[in-house]
Amino acid sequence: MGDFRSRAGGGRPSAVVLLSGGMDSCVCAALATRDQETAALHISYGQRTEKREREAFLAICDRLRIQKRLMVRNEALHAIGGSALTDPELAVPEAREVIGGTIPITYVPFRNAHFLAVAVSWAEVLGADKVFIGAVQQDSSGYPDCRPEYYRAFGEVIRTGTRQGRIEIVTPLIAMRKSQIVRLGL
16 A cells, blocks of 8 residues: 555544545544544545545545545555456446445445555554444445444454554444435535
8 A cells, every 4th residue: 555645733633534535425524523633534446536536535624624634545456356446347337227136346345344444543543532434324235345234343353453442433324315414414
């Protein structure tokens, strides 16, 4: 992983928020900043929308006055492929083709584990006790790493695999529908 850091001042963050720049992560970041000093993490992984997501990340951080920022590049997910989001040889389906009973071609294999690993590592360094992620189960396209049981299991990994074992994963949007997230964001 190479990194392209952007660090600014601010107090000691008590939370790290994963911020892609999309709607769900934007609303999640707004929720995180309401009650605690928050640091924002953006991970580029060779996704087709990488440049636009990075621009949105910076604009959202500015708007929410998040001073401590970390931008990281993870080449592994692009190199592994297997997803229409990272492999230019695979067509990105229309939205109506994605939602269904099977895991869609837009699923990036085990992506959120990569994201959470970086976020938890940074939270440990910062002394933060929460990691926010804008995962959504209800309207998700069947991604296995967007389910509540996934985050419960990852919480156990954090408890056994970190120095203090006290970092909590917070998924405030997980049970919401997109329409509810839009209303909350507004």
